[in-house]
Amino acid sequence: MIIAYVILVLAVVLWKGYFAWKRGMRTYRRDLQEHDSLREYLLGNGASKRESVRPFVNHAVARALKPLCTQWRLLLILVAMGLLVALFK
Numbered sequence: 576m577i578i579a580y581v582i583l584v585l586a587v588v589l590w591k592g593y594f595a596w597k598r599g600m601r602t603y604r605r606d607l608q609e610h611d612s613l614r615e616y617l618l619g620n621g622a623s624k625r626e627s628v629r630p631f632v633n634h635a636v637a638r639a640l641k642p643l644c645t646q647w648r649l650l651l652i653l654v655a656m657g658l659l660v661a662l663f664k
Contacts, residue, residue, distance in 0.1 A: 580660045584653055591643060599639030606631045 607614065610631070617627040 577660060580657060583656070587649070587653065591646075591649075595639040595643055598642075599635040602638045603631055603635035606634055 607628075613630070614627045618624070
């Protein structure tokens with residue numbers, strides 16, 4: 576029973592992580608296409624290549640992780656299921 580619970584939790588975490596990664600990458604690519612002039616401006620003013628993509632990466636990470644932080648009900652259900660599995664073991 577514990578193994579089934581661990582597999583369930585891992586599956587949910589991987590599923591949510593995959594879609595968060597996908598959302599972040601889609602946002603990053605779209606921002607680079609739509610705001611390429613900002614990147615060129617930063618590069619022209621002495622920013623390194625790494626510094627020029629930092630605003631795009633920050634926005635992509637925030638957009639990818641925000642839905643995960645607001646899904647507290649899912650985490651509550653997983654914790655409750657874990658407690659039930661531990662109690663009825």
